[in-house]
Amino acid sequence: MTALSEIRHHPKPLTLAAYAAGNLDEARAVVIATHVSLCAACRLAARDYESIGAACLEAVDPVAMNASALDSFWARAGKQERAMAPASAIAANDFALDAAHPLASYLKDGLDAIEWRPVAPGLAQVVIPAEGYRPGVLRLLKVSPGVQIPRHTHGDEELTLILRGSYTDEVGDFARGDLADLDGEVLHAPLAVGDEPCICLIATSAPLRFRTIFGRLVQPFIGL
Amino acid sequence: MTAPGPAPRAKTTPEGMNALLLRVAGDADRDAFNALFLFFAPRIKSYLMKIGAAADLADDLAQEAMLRVWRRAKLFDPAKASASTWIFTIARNLRIDAARRAAKPDLDPNEPALLPDHEPEPDQLIDRSSRDEKIRAAFSALPPAQYEVVKLHFIDDLAHSEIAERLSLPLGTVKSRLRLAFEKIRKELGDCVE
Numbered sequence: 001m002t003a004l005s006e007i008r009h010h011p012k013p014l015t016l017a018a019y020a021a022g023n024l025d026e027a028r029a030v031v032i033a034t035h036v037s038l039c040a041a042c043r044l045a046a047r048d049y050e051s052i053g054a055a056c057l058e059a060v061d062p063v064a065m066n067a068s069a070l071d072s073f074w075a076r077a078g079k080q081e082r083a084m085a086p087a088s089a090i091a092a093n094d095f096a097l098d099a100a101h102p103l104a105s106y107l108k109d110g111l112d113a114i115e116w117r118p119v120a121p122g123l124a125q126v127v128i129p130a131e132g133y134r135p136g137v138l139r140l141l142k143v144s145p146g147v148q149i150p151r152h153t154h155g156d157e158e159l160t161l162i163l164r165g166s167y168t169d170e171v172g173d174f175a176r177g178d179l180a181d182l183d184g185e186v187l188h189a190p191l192a193v194g195d196e197p198c199i200c201l202i203a204t205s206a207p208l209r210f211r212t213i214f215g216r217l218v219q220p221f222i223g224l
Numbered sequence: 225m226t227a228p229g230p231a232p233r234a235k236t237t238p239e240g241m242n243a244l245l246l247r248v249a250g251d252a253d254r255d256a257f258n259a260l261f262l263f264f265a266p267r268i269k270s271y272l273m274k275i276g277a278a279a280d281l282a283d284d285l286a287q288e289a290m291l292r293v294w295r296r297a298k299l300f301d302p303a304k305a306s307a308s309t310w311i312f313t314i315a316r317n318l319r320i321d322a323a324r325r326a327a328k329p330d331l332d333p334n335e336p337a338l339l340p341d342h343e344p345e346p347d348q349l350i351d352r353s354s355r356d357e358k359i360r361a362a363f364s365a366l367p368p369a370q371y372e373v374v375k376l377h378f379i380d381d382l383a384h385s386e387i388a389e390r391l392s393l394p395l396g397t398v399k400s401r402l403r404l405a406f407e408k409i410r411k412e413l414g415d416c417v418e
Contacts, residue, residue, distance in 0.1 A: 014399060017406060047305060047309065048355070050313055051306065051308075051312075051359045054309040056375050057315065057379065058308060059363075060270045060379055061270060065283055073265075076287065077294050
């Protein structure tokens, strides 16, 4: 079996549909795009939702183009080179997360070049600029093995994609490529497990709400 | 050029669209491209006007979308997506780009597209054309209430809460209508429903 088949946690159908519709905020879209680039099953499902989008587009009431549109189109097209077929495609089973296409465009030098900002013992983060026209917050979080994030909820959906390492919480065990698609009510306290730090890509739309004394103390430092 | 109506019915099947786009890809066939343009450009214009683009801007952006179709036609692979789905993703990505530029006019124009074409495809053998034909038939057969929310989501670019507001429905009702619609479509594909 390939590494891809090990992915056990996937986005909810409505999340994947919103991604295919182009309706997610930029932070969530990056997280889903990265998961989709790694997960064959979700790639197929996303393509199905895009086909629903195509069916919707075909069913739209057309608005007549300007009378000169086709002429001006060919005037524009004549000036431009057409693309050649791609020389090569990334191997389908490439599981090198640093090379995952959607995220690579935001982290040009990869995960190892990140300048982490420590926020608490065993906890570091970096905020990635991804503020599209819909507000959202995208960040990377690095949690040392054995460190537990204070119990919290989100007030809104949170998407967490595991890039390295693994964690366990009330929802299940999460490893590379797994995506936690949590709604606002889920209360969880992820614990990083294994030998290496757990690096997660997280999209939220609202500040995290901690529910423990430790959480309330640590929240201002984390800025989550 | 007169106002274009729908292209001949035979051409609007996924296979008919694929054949047209493959002629564009292989032979730079302008007649085939014109048929695609006449069908899709007025719909992409309509799609862009749904998010508030003025008619002239939408016209210009629809031409830009079709320009991407023309320039990238060689990258089209019917095993990965039908022509119609491929063109939808181009229009959708262009709409996202346009909305970002409107929100942040000083954005670096060289910044990579938010939603790149998916790179690797699963090594599964899927007949995308017949799959898309089933999806389209199942979509057309949805009950009106479900059809409406799917269209508002994909075409009008409304989030779940915005659909709820537009239709004066509880958020839960909107989500369950979408879920039911997608489950129905998946059933027609013969996939097991979660």
